[in-house]
Amino acid sequence: xxxxDVLTSGQLLFAALVTGSVxxxxxxxxxxxxxTMRMLNVAHGDLVMLGAYAAYWAxxxxxxxxxxxxxxxxxxxxxxxxxxYKGLFRHLLAVAPADAGRMESNSLLLFFGLSIILQNxxxxxxxxxxxxxxxxxxVWRVGNVAMTGNRIAALLVAGxxxxxxxxxxxxxxxxxxMRSVIERREAAYIVGVDVDRVQWSSFALGFGSAAxxxxxxxxxxxxxxxxxxxxxxxxFIVIILGGLGNVMAGLVAALLLGVIETYGVALTxxxxxxxLLYGCFVGALLLFPxxxxxxxxxxx
Amino acid sequence: MALGMVxxxxxxxxxxxxxxxxxxxxxxxxxxxxxxxxxxxxTGYVSLGHVVFYGLGAYLMVVSxxxxxxxxxxxxxxxxxxxxxxxxGLPVLxxxxxxxxxxxxxxxxxxxxxxxxxxSASGTASRILFGTPDLVVxxxxxxxxxxxxxxxxxxxxxxxxxxxxxxxxxxEEAAETLGVPVVRxxxxxxxxxxxxxxxxxxxxxxxxxxxxxxxVFDPMISITVIAMAILGGGDSAKGPVLxxxxxxxxxxLLWANAPLLYMIILGAILITFVLxxxxxxxxxxxTRARWRAQRAAAGxxx
Amino acid sequence: MSALLSVRGLxxxxxxxxxxxxxxxxVAPGQILGVMGANGAGKTTLFSLIAGNSRPSAGEILFEDxxxxxxxxxxxxxxxxxRTFQIVKPFPSLTVLENLRTGAMFGHAQLRRKADAxxxxxxxxEEVGLxxxxxxRASTLTLSGQKRLEIARCVATGARLVLxxxxxxxxxxxxxxxxxxxLRHLQASRGLTLLVIEHVMRALMELCxxxxxxxxxxxxxxxxxxxxxxxxxxxSVYFGAHA
Numbered sequence: 001x002x003x004x005d006v007l008t009s010g011q012l013l014f015a016a017l018v019t020g021s022v023x024x025x026x027x028x029x030x031x032x033x034x035x036t037m038r039m040l041n042v043a044h045g046d047l048v049m050l051g052a053y054a055a056y057w058a059x060x061x062x063x064x065x066x067x068x069x070x071x072x073x074x075x076x077x078x079x080x081x082x083x084x085y086k087g088l089f090r091h092l093l094a095v096a097p098a099d100a101g102r103m104e105s106n107s108l109l110l111f112f113g114l115s116i117i118l119q120n121x122x123x124x125x126x127x128x129x130x131x132x133x134x135x136x137x138x139v140w141r142v143g144n145v146a147m148t149g150n151r152i153a154a155l156l157v158a159g160x161x162x163x164x165x166x167x168x169x170x171x172x173x174x175x176x177x178m179r180s181v182i183e184r185r186e187a188a189y190i191v192g193v194d195v196d197r198v199q200w201s202s203f204a205l206g207f208g209s210a211a212x213x214x215x216x217x218x219x220x221x222x223x224x225x226x227x228x229x230x231x232x233x234x235x236f237i238v239i240i241l242g243g244l245g246n247v248m249a250g251l252v253a254a255l256l257l258g259v260i261e262t263y264g265v266a267l268t269x270x271x272x273x274x275x276l277l278y279g280c281f282v283g284a285l286l287l288f289p290x291x292x293x294x295x296x297x298x299x300x
Numbered sequence: 301m302a303l304g305m306v307x308x309x310x311x312x313x314x315x316x317x318x319x320x321x322x323x324x325x326x327x328x329x330x331x332x333x334x335x336x337x338x339x340x341x342x343t344g345y346v347s348l349g350h351v352v353f354y355g356l357g358a359y360l361m362v363v364s365x366x367x368x369x370x371x372x373x374x375x376x377x378x379x380x381x382x383x384x385x386x387x388x389g390l391p392v393l394x395x396x397x398x399x400x401x402x403x404x405x406x407x408x409x410x411x412x413x414x415x416x417x418x419x420s421a422s423g424t425a426s427r428i429l430f431g432t433p434d435l436v437v438x439x440x441x442x443x444x445x446x447x448x449x450x451x452x453x454x455x456x457x458x459x460x461x462x463x464x465x466x467x468x469x470x471x472e473e474a475a476e477t478l479g480v481p482v483v484r485x486x487x488x489x490x491x492x493x494x495x496x497x498x499x500x501x502x503x504x505x506x507x508x509x510x511x512x513x514x515x516v517f518d519p520m521i522s523i524t525v526i527a528m529a530i531l532g533g534g535d536s537a538k539g540p541v542l543x544x545x546x547x548x549x550x551x552x553l554l555w556a557n558a559p560l561l562y563m564i565i566l567g568a569i570l571i572t573f574v575l576x577x578x579x580x581x582x583x584x585x586x587t588r589a590r591w592r593a594q595r596a597a598a599g600x601x602x
Numbered sequence: 603m604s605a606l607l608s609v610r611g612l613x614x615x616x617x618x619x620x621x622x623x624x625x626x627x628x629v630a631p632g633q634i635l636g637v638m639g640a641n642g643a644g645k646t647t648l649f650s651l652i653a654g655n656s657r658p659s660a661g662e663i664l665f666e667d668x669x670x671x672x673x674x675x676x677x678x679x680x681x682x683x684x685r686t687f688q689i690v691k692p693f694p695s696l697t698v699l700e701n702l703r704t705g706a707m708f709g710h711a712q713l714r715r716k717a718d719a720x721x722x723x724x725x726x727x728e729e730v731g732l733x734x735x736x737x738x739r740a741s742t743l744t745l746s747g748q749k750r751l752e753i754a755r756c757v758a759t760g761a762r763l764v765l766x767x768x769x770x771x772x773x774x775x776x777x778x779x780x781x782x783x784x785l786r787h788l789q790a791s792r793g794l795t796l797l798v799i800e801h802v803m804r805a806l807m808e809l810c811x812x813x814x815x816x817x818x819x820x821x822x823x824x825x826x827x828x829x830x831x832x833x834x835x836x837x838s839v840y841f842g843a844h845a
Contacts, residue, residue, distance in 0.1 A: 040398050105346045106574045108398040109530070112348075112523060113570030120563040236402065271417040278410035285403045286391050460707050460714055467704040470693030477653060477687075478759060479679035479708030 003267065010145035012262055018151045018220070020258025021158035024251045025213040026231050027238035028162055031250055033081075033206035034239065035182035036199050037089060039107040043115040045232030047207055049122065051077060051214020052223045056131050066135060067153060070215045077211025078204035085203040090196070115229070122225035132222035150219040158216055161209065166247045178202055230274070233281050240284040304541070308443060312436045324439050324507065326548050327446040331500050332521070333528045333540040334449035338456050339493035340526075341535040343486055344469035345393065348522050349404030352411050353381040353494045355517035357501030359415060362427050362511045370433065374441065374502045381498025385491045393486045405519065412517035419513055429509040441503045449496045453537045456492070465489055466535070520563075527566055530573045533580015542581045605664075606631040606795050607652070607763055612661035614647050614819075621647040622819045625661070629763070634789060634796045636810030636827075640839075643816040645799045646688055649765045652797075653685040654678040665763065682710040684756035685765035688799075690748045694741035698732055699723055701740050701751055702758040709759025723758050729791065730754045730784055746777050750784070757788055763795045770802040782808055807831075815839075 030044045051073050058069040136149035169175035180188040181198045189195055213231070217223065234257060242253035257280065264276045311323045332350065340346045357377035364373050388407065395403050419425070432438075456462040467475040468482045476482045505511055524547065532543025547566070554562035577584060605628035614622040622644045629635050637645050650656045652663055654675040663670050670678050684705070693701050702723035706713045713719040727733045730750045735743065740751060749769050756764045766785070770778050782805055789796055800806045806813060807827045815823040815836050823833045830836055 040402060042402070105344070105398050105401055106578060108348075108401045109346070109526060110571050110574045113567040113574070116523070116567030116570070117564050120560045120567070124560045124564075233406065269417075271420050272413075274413040275410065275417055278406050278413060281406040282403065282410050285395055285399055285406065460716070463700070463703060463716075464708060466696060466700075467693055467708075470696055471691045473655070474687065474691035474693070475704060476675045477655065477679060477685060478705045478755060479676045479710070480704065481674075481676045481708075 007263070009266075010143060012266055014145055014147055014151070016259040016262035017255065018155045018258070019262055020255035021155050021162070022213055022216055022220075023231075023234045023238055023257055024162050024254035025158045025209050025216070026235045027242070027250050027254050028165055028247060029206040029209035029213070030232075030235040031206075031239055031247065032178070032182075032202040032209075036178075036185075036202040039089075040111065040236070042108065042111045042229075042232050043118060044206075044210055044235055045228035045230065046115050046118040046122075047077060047080075047210035047228070048214040048217060048231045049223065049225060049228035050118070051211030052218035052227070053122065053126060053131070053214075054211070055215040055218045056133060059133050059135065066215050066219050067157070070157065070212055073215050074208040074212040078208035080211075081203035081205075081207030082200050084207070085200045089203070090199070115232075119225050119228065126225060128225055130222045130224045131218075133218070135219050154216040154220055158213070161212060162247070162251055165205070165209070166251070169247055174198075174201075230277060233277060237277070237281050237284050240288055305447070308446075312439050317435060320435055320439055322552065324435075324442050326544065327439075327442040328500055328504060329524070329528060329544045329548055330540065331442065331446040331449040332497055333525050333532075333544050334446070334453045334537060335493050335496035336525045337529055337535065337537075337540055338453055339489045341529060341539075342456060342462060342465035342469065343489055345486065345490075346401050346526070347404040347493075348401050348519075348526065349406075349408035350493075350497060350525050351517055351519060351521040352404075352408035353385070353497035354501035354504075354521060355408075355412065355415070355513075356381050356384060357498035358505040358511065358516040359501075359513075360498075361502040361505040362429065365429050366431070370502075370506060374499050377502035378495040378499040381501075382491045382495040385494035386487070389487045389490045390483075393483070393490060405522070408517060408519065408522065412513060415517070416513045425512075427511040429505065429511070432506045432509050435507075438503060438507050442500070445496060445500055445503065450537050450541075452492065452496070453540075456489075457536045461485065461488070523570075524566065527570050527573075529580075530578075531569060531580055532582060533577070533584070534582035534586075536582075539580055539582040546581075605629055606633075606666060607797075608664040608667075609652070610662050610664075612648070612651060612663065613659050614644075614651060614656070615659045620819050622651070622658075622816075625816070625819075625821045627814055627821065627824065629795060629797065631762070631795050632789075632793060633812065634785075634798060634810045636806045636813040637797060637799045637816065638801070638806055638813060638830075639816035642818075644819040645816055646767055647819075648816070649685055649767055649797070649799065652678075653683055653765060655685075676708070679709050679759060679761070680712070682760070682762040683765070684709065684759045684761035684763070686749075686752040686756060686767050686769060688767045688771075690745075690752050692740040692743070692748050692751055694739070696740060697737050698727065698740055698743070698751060698754075699736040702726060702755050705755045705758035706760070709761060711758070711760025713760075722760075723754075726754050726758045729788060730757075731780075745772050749773070749781075753785075753788075757792065757794070761794070763797065765797045765799075767799045768801060769798075770800055770805045773802075778802060778805060781805070785809060 026044070026048060030041065033041050033044065054073045054076065055066040055069050058064040059066055136153060138149050140147050140149065140152065169179055177188070177193045177198050178201070180191070180193055181195055181202070185195060188198070237257055238250050238253045241256070242249035260280060261273060261276055265273050308323060308327065312320050315323070332354065336347065336350045357380070360377045360380055361370070361373050392400070392403060392407065456465070464475070464480040464485050467478070467480055468485065472482055501516060505516070528543035528547050529540055530543070531546055532539030532541065550565065551562060554565070573580060579586070607629040609628075610626050612622055612625040613620070625648065637648065639645055651658050654670065654673050654677070658671060665678070665681055665683060668681065670681065693704070699720060703716070703719050706719035706722050711722065713722055724733065724736065727736055730753060732747065732750055732754060735747065740748065743751060753766065753769060770781055773781060785796065786809065788794060798806070798810060810827060812825065813827055813830045814821060815830060815833075817839050822839065823830060823836050825833065
């Protein structure tokens with residue numbers, strides 16, 4: 001496709017928006033979980049994968065529309081987050097700060113272990129084959145942009161959820177409490193925030209949005225037990241570029257990532273989708289070697 | 301350990317091909333894990349991208365097959381891998397803690413996808429090597445590499461260089477303020493740790509003869525190396541031997557019939573050891589020895 | 603060479619914040635120079651600049667007549683400067699002896715062989731009273747022990763100039779007295795020059811022959827302990843009125 005055609009294509013813009021909005025949803029969840037825990041949850045993408053499978057089974061077996069299943073799956077994800085927090089992560093967070101540096105590297109390995117278990121357990125239970133289903137794929141046309149119903153739905157749901165959560169964090173007291181714990185946990189304790197409650201609600205909200213993103217993704221692409229990981233990577237890119245705890249900047253970064261991926265693939269080839277994704281990932285980390293903390297540092 | 305070395309050295313003369321092949325794989329994991337420890341155990345910079353050197357070495361062997369004598373290519377693979385490490389080392393090592401971990405992972409994946417795209421652009425889906433050397437020859441190459449890796453780790457562990465690495469692992473700022481040239485030492489460790497997996501990759505390409513990009517850049521290789529090192533524990537050459545043997549036995553038992561179950565167990569081992577036994581089996585043995593010494597001392601008091 | 607350390611017009615700005623402004627002083631060899639000032643006065647910043655942990659925005663620093671601005675911390679240590687940190691930074695899972703070994707091997711002394719390094723380290727441990735802890739992990743030490751460890755590590759480097767950042771903080775009066783004695787002994791037996799940041803007045807007055815007073819990043823007074831105790835500017839800054 002000639003370059004100018006590519007750049008002005010409404011079709012591609014729409015595709016980029018859809019991809020970006022799903023990434024934004026995934027990054028939102030990761031932001032909350034990482035922000036409160038300060039541990040890089042590399043298993044986040046696997047929750048997206050589980051959400052996708054849940055929607056798939058709901059549709060294939062019971063004929064339930066994914067849009068109806070979405071809130072249920074999201075709640076199940078939230079419940080899983082709550083349970084994992086109470087059962088496992090609360091203890092991890094109580095580790096003495098002197099060891100915190102080493103703990104952080106090792107905690108990553110822990111989540112890798114979790115991710116391996118989730119992916120392979122899913123492969124054992126669901127077989128490793130790709131899955132897909134057709135839903136809402138009538139095409140709507142606006143100008144010369146062809147949009148399928150499922151993509152429009154995904155964009156709307158993801159967009160609405162992100163904006164809703166952004167408003168919650170920005171406008172409500174509970175949201176303020178959450179932001180304060182993300183910013184500086186010790187200070188939040190001192191001003192009387194119920195940190196434990198904030199933490200498990202962050203987890204619930206984080207895992208729930210990941211599961212929701214999975215439901216949306218299941219409508220759009222085929223997936224397998226191992227599809228989750230690219231979403232984790234995308235989530236991290238968005239957080240690194242947009243900054244920790246900064247939901248609005250995250251939204252922008254996610255859309256940017258969607259644009260880079262979609263337009264990049266169109267301008268070059270589909271083979272380069274992963275190259276672009278990981279290239280952005282490596283680039284973002286090299287540009288911000290202190291990760292996210294230094295960017296929001298208010299230390300003297 | 302000396303006994304083990306002798307046993308491995310005579311293996312090809314007494315055992316059948318299947319056992320030799322198994323021994324070869326064991327030596328491979330040993331070489332990979334020991335070389336990983338040179339960087340990650342000594343400096344605390346946990347690399348999750350060790351496979352990138354392996355893959356580069358394998359790729360080099362495959363593209364230069366029958367154009368150059370294979371021993372030269374093996375050696376060249378080590379040089380190329382080390383050069384790659386030298387090239388990316390400075391910016392990559394500026395990244396700390398968990399970010400370094402995911403960065404190395406991402407870097408390995410990036411290289412993998414770039415090579416995949418290159419192969420696909422030239423229309424190659426996979427490659428096959430014909431006329432590769434005999435199994436015994438390959439075995440002894442790997443034996444030499446495992447020996448080299450173990451010697452390297454042992455030397456680093458006991459040297460002044462190694463002490464500098466440990467110091468920067470414990471507290472990088474303090475180490476630098478005490479005179480340790482931290483940037484230079486980190487880079488040297490990184491480059492040293494890269495050469496051997498490069499050569500291992502080249503040798504293994506000869507062994508498997510069937511090359512697919514995804515296979516030689518498989519992140520599970522990186523993760524398995526880490527699991528073996530964590531299982532073994534410690535920052536000397538002893539730990540990896542324990543970890544490699546243990547996981548290797550597990551792998552042999554399960555891989556043929558229940559590979560997914562093996563992966564799940566691997567994941568569980570990672571979790572268990574990171575949470576409960578961060579110093580691995582070596583640490584466990586040390587703690588038990590200290591316990592016994594303390595109890596003996598206590599018992600000796602009137 | 604007259605002064606061991608010479609600081610001229612030293613300044614450090616972090617964005618809009620001026621941490622140090624036009625600070626100049628000399629330190630003669632063998633002196634114990636105290637640095638005092640309220641929190642945020644710029645004392646630790648001064649140490650960081652001298653040791654190379656950060657770069658000045660202005661001014662120059664000469665150690666043994668060599669300009670050291672722009673050198674890395676490890677290079678400056680090899681020249682003969684060592685510092686402690688306000689929040690101690692031990693090597694937690696290494697033993698006390700191994701902690702010192704790093705200094706002896708890589709610092710000014712450059713004792714590259716383990717045997718030579720350990721011998722020197724054991725001597726230092728004896729002088730600071732940590733000999734019996736030599737094979738214990740650094741993480742098992744009490745705060746007082748870890749502060750001694752920080753100092754011992756610096757001494758083990760064979761440095762000529764040691765920067766001590768609030769080594770008395772958190773110590774009981776008894777421990778403070780012990781520390782003062784240890785520091786005096788180290789200075790005498792090894793001909794060290796010490797720069798001492800302290801809030802504990804007693805330590806400053808007893809140890810130091812000369813004291814610098816920093817306030818909001820500027821040097822407002824310099825002199826003997828008695829002179830400082832009577833200096834009007836210092837008194838008004840600390841007490842708000844004439845004494």
